Amino acid sequence: MNLPTYYEGRQLVVPGDLLAEDDYVAGDNTYKDDGKVYATRIGLVNYKDRNVFVVALKAFYIPCVEDMVIGKVVEVGLSGWMVDLKAPYPALLRASDVLGRSFRPQEDDLVSIFDVGDLIICKVVAYDRTRGPLLSVHESGFGKITRGQIVEVTPTKIPRIIGRKGSMISMIKQETGCHITIGQNGLILVSGKTLEDERLAVMAIRKIEQEAHTSGLTDRVTEMIRKEKGGVEHASKDA
Amino acid sequence: MLQKMPEKLIDENNVRVDGRGLNELRPVKIEAGVLGNADGSAYIEQGKNKILAAVYGPKELHPKHLALPDRAMLRCRYHMAPFSVQERKSPAPSRREMELSKVIRESLEPSIFLEYYPRTSIDLFIEVLQADGGTRCAGITVAALALADAGIPMRDLVAACAAGKVEGRLVLDLTDLEDKGGEADVPLAWMPNLNALTLLQMDGMLNRDEFEHAVNMAIEGCKQIYKLQKEALKAKYVTVKEEVEE
Numbered sequence: 001m002n003l004p005t006y007y008e009g010r011q012l013v014v015p016g017d018l019l020a021e022d023d024y025v026a027g028d029n030t031y032k033d034d035g036k037v038y039a040t041r042i043g044l045v046n047y048k049d050r051n052v053f054v055v056a057l058k059a060f061y062i063p064c065v066e067d068m069v070i071g072k073v074v075e076v077g078l079s080g081w082m083v084d085l086k087a088p089y090p091a092l093l094r095a096s097d098v099l100g101r102s103f104r105p106q107e108d109d110l111v112s113i114f115d116v117g118d119l120i121i122c123k124v125v126a127y128d129r130t131r132g133p134l135l136s137v138h139e140s141g142f143g144k145i146t147r148g149q150i151v152e153v154t155p156t157k158i159p160r161i162i163g164r165k166g167s168m169i170s171m172i173k174q175e176t177g178c179h180i181t182i183g184q185n186g187l188i189l190v191s192g193k194t195l196e197d198e199r200l201a202v203m204a205i206r207k208i209e210q211e212a213h214t215s216g217l218t219d220r221v222t223e224m225i226r227k228e229k230g231g232v233e234h235a236s237k238d239a
Numbered sequence: 240m241l242q243k244m245p246e247k248l249i250d251e252n253n254v255r256v257d258g259r260g261l262n263e264l265r266p267v268k269i270e271a272g273v274l275g276n277a278d279g280s281a282y283i284e285q286g287k288n289k290i291l292a293a294v295y296g297p298k299e300l301h302p303k304h305l306a307l308p309d310r311a312m313l314r315c316r317y318h319m320a321p322f323s324v325q326e327r328k329s330p331a332p333s334r335r336e337m338e339l340s341k342v343i344r345e346s347l348e349p350s351i352f353l354e355y356y357p358r359t360s361i362d363l364f365i366e367v368l369q370a371d372g373g374t375r376c377a378g379i380t381v382a383a384l385a386l387a388d389a390g391i392p393m394r395d396l397v398a399a400c401a402a403g404k405v406e407g408r409l410v411l412d413l414t415d416l417e418d419k420g421g422e423a424d425v426p427l428a429w430m431p432n433l434n435a436l437t438l439l440q441m442d443g444m445l446n447r448d449e450f451e452h453a454v455n456m457a458i459e460g461c462k463q464i465y466k467l468q469k470e471a472l473k474a475k476y477v478t479v480k481e482e483v484e485e
Contacts, residue, residue, distance in 0.1 A: 014472050015350075015387050016395030016432040029392065031352075038432060040352065040392035042472055057476060058390035060278070060297070088297040088311075088359040129357060154390070214480050 005047055012213070013039045013054060020052045027053030043156070044213055057213055061087045061155040061185035063124045063133035070150070070183030071135070073118045076110050079103050083120065083135060085185045086152075091133040093122065098137055119145040121181060121189070141181075148179070148191025149198050153209045155186035160212045161205060168208065168218055175225045176201040200228055242325070248405050248420050255410065255417070257286070262411045264400070264460055269381065269471035271388045277364075279389025281471070283381040286414060287371035290378055292385040297359035310353040312360045315344035317378055319367040339375050346379055346399070346428040346438035352392045361391060372415035373401050379428045379438065384468055396468050397437055399428035400460030402453040404445060409453055411460050425453045429461040 005020045007013060017039045019030060026032040029041040030052055039045065043056040063069075063085065071083035071091060080094040080103075095103040095110055114120060121142045127133040137143045153161065162169045162182065173180055178192035178201040188205060192198040204221050211217055245256055253261050265286030274280035277293035300306045317339040321330050332340075343365065351361070363385070365378045376399035383397040403413045405421035418424050423443030429436055445453060 012473055012476060014396065014469050015393035016430065018432055031394070033394075033433075038394065040394070041390055042387060042476075056390060058279075058388065060390055088299070088356050090299055156390075211479055211483050213476055214483050216484075220483065 005052075007045045009047055010044045010213075012042070013045045014042050015040050017045075019045055019054075020047070023050060024052045025050050027051045029054035029056050029059075056154075056156040058154050059156045061085060063087050063089070063091065063127040064184070065124055065127055067124045067184040068121065068182070069124060069135075069185040070119060070121055070145070070181070070187035070189060071185070073114045073116055073120065076114070076116060078105070081110065081114050083122070085133065086155075086187065087133070087185060089132040091124070091135050093120070093135040093137065097135075098143075100138070114144060119150065119187075119189075121145060121183070145189055148189050149202060151188045151190060151202050151205050153186050153188065153205065155184065157209050157212045158182060158184055158186065160217070161188070161208050163218060168221070171218065171222060172201055172204050172225070175222065175229070176204070200225055203228065242416060244416065244420055248417055249408055249410070253408070255405075257414060261408060262456055262459065264412045264463055265414070267464060267467050269384065269467050270474070271384050271471050272475055277385075277389075279385045279387070279391070281381045281384035281388055283377050283384075285373065285377045285380075285412075287369060288367070288374055288377045289369040290374060290381050291366045291368060292378070292381040293364045293366075294361065294382075294385045294389040294391070296361040296389075297356040297391070298362075300358065300360035306358040306360075309357050311351075311356040311358075313344055313348055313351065313353065313363065314360055315340045315347070315363045315365070315382075317343055317365045317367070317375075319370060319374075323367045323370045339378070342438065342440070343375060343379055343382060347382060347386065347397055349435070349437050350383065350393050350395055350397050350430060351386065352394065355392060361386075370415070372413050372418045373426070375399070376401050376426050376428070380464055380468060384472060387472055395430040395432045395435075396465065396472075397428050397430055398461040398465040398468060399426065399438065400457045400464055401426035402457040402460065404443065404449060404453070409449060409456060411456050423449075423453070425450070425457060427454065427457045427461070429458055431462065431465045 020037045024037050026037045037052045039054050041056040043054040071085045073081045074084045075082035083091045085091050122135040122137045124133050125136045176197045181189040190201045268284040271281045273282045279294040281292050283290050297311050379399035402411050403424040405417045423445045425441045428438035
């Protein structure tokens with residue numbers, strides 16, 4: 001195709017940069033006006049066939065049905081909880097969903113299930129422009145978080161942390177022996193046998209976030225973890 | 240001590256009191272992402288101006304009855320610190336600050352995709368730490384950067400700059416002294432890629448030719464500022480990339 005594009009693939013662009021003209025389709029973080037495709041966020045531009053999209057380097061979370069997310073309870077309501085997902089809209093978790101039956105106001109005490117400040121792992125089951133996201137904890141491994149550490153990253157960097165077919169995340173899990181739960185909203189739960197393991201995993205995630213827009217990252221992260229582990233005796237050896 | 244008005248603001252060689260030529264900007268320094276607690280932030284020094292901008296959101300809007308059903312609401316506060324001028328300014332919002340808040344908000348609104356996030360608010364704070372003329376323009380420049388740094392989708396960045404008439408000659412980027420001693424001031428804000436003006440004001444008197452000339456001059460100034468904005472926004476990512484890919 002000989003249609004004009006104005007950048008090379010994976011080049012850094014800022015809002016308003018003209019990316020392509022004519023027959024291109026505007027993908028993520030771009031818009032089309034008068035046959036011209038512009039960027040709307042700072043990020044790396046990609047051209048795939050006729051699609052133009054930008055992988056943003058900074059963004060906030062927009063809920064998406066089926067996403068696993070980690071949220072913080074901010075309010076205990078009359079028949080459910082309001083949960084902060086770090087999204088523009090507060091999410092609702094219904095009491096009946098948690099109980100698995102209809103909610104009985106006289107008997108059920110919501111505060112004893114989830115209180116304000118609790119962190120929960122859950123899934124987005126419904127969301128559209130007219131109302132806030134609706135959550136569910138009805139799946140194994142979901143519910144209140146009781147141990148571990150939370151790392152917060154920009155949600156657009158989650159795919160980078162997971163890596164191609166999960167290569168990056170499984171490497172970190174293997175090297176550190178930590179359990180890692182990734183919320184699509186940019187909150188990541190890390191829980192390991194020792195604090196040292198967790199520290200290592202958190203460090204790796206931070207490094208990925210910092211250097212998400214560079215190449216050869218998996219190798220550098222592996223190298224860093226091994227180096228750090230070598231210097232510390234009580235890092236888990238059964239990795 | 241208040242600054243004294245010099246006898247001449249521009250000498251016979253077209254050199255201004257601070258040593259600049261007629262169509263020369265003050266030295267500009269911009270940095271993005273300077274605050275840890277805000278979602279996005281930026282800082283600018285333009286001559287003696289020092290301005291900080293911070294952005295929060297989009298987030299749920301309180302009080303809720305103000306929420307717009309079809310788009311986000313941009314709320315803007317332009318504020319001058321009590322120590323930003325030579326005689327202490329009361330920290331309470333003045334008439335001028337409220338007007339500038341509105342003017343700045345309206346010059347940034349066209350650049351943001353507000354319709355993407357109905358019922359939310361985007362809160363913008365512009366804090367003038369030191370003022371020396373042209374703070375509304377520098378404020379818009381730095382606010383646009385803070386919005387981009389917050390990851391808010393934008394049609395384009397907005398660059399702003401003023402031109403005016405001092406002692407019968409048209410000049411770019413007026414200082415406080417030139418603004419007070421001059422005949423006219425034309426601040427404007429401009430979206431470079433879309434070639435659209437989002438703010439155009441005039442204070443004082445210019446004839447039609449002078450006005451057109453002043454507008455073109457200010458746009459040339461915006462072009463220079465836009466380049467610096469872009470660099471500032473990319474800076475932190477570029478340095479990381481250079482460091483690790485060595």
